Amino acid sequence: MSNECSAQSCDCDDKAGTCSEDASCSACGTSCGGDPAACAAAMWGQSFFQAMKAAQVEILKAKIQKAWGPKMDKAADAVLEAMGVKWQSMLAQAKAKADLVDKLQGLWQEGHK
Numbered sequence: 001m002s003n004e005c006s007a008q009s010c011d012c013d014d015k016a017g018t019c020s021e022d023a024s025c026s027a028c029g030t031s032c033g034g035d036p037a038a039c040a041a042a043m044w045g046q047s048f049f050q051a052m053k054a055a056q057v058e059i060l061k062a063k064i065q066k067a068w069g070p071k072m073d074k075a076a077d078a079v080l081e082a083m084g085v086k087w088q089s090m091l092a093q094a095k096a097k098a099d100l101v102d103k104l105q106g107l108w109q110e111g112h113k
Helices: 036-111
Strands: none
Touching: none
């Protein structure tokens, strides 16, 4: 196994393109040492676990929707309503602040005329 690497396969310690054994490969995140087979095996392993998690999430999403869907819909409605009120309040506060700035600017300009 060579310690040679390219800019695509691992993070190199120097401009000569040689990696230390503990350098982390930017492609697979391991210290593959620039070995493409080791790098590919590591990426396949990581992909397997990502796919397994994604499949589990999809299964759970369907089961959660079936078990708690109506309650979650009502909860979503309540959150949407409350956040709408909060959003309108934030807009009103921003307008009040802008109006105050405008009034103060008018007062200061009035004094200089």
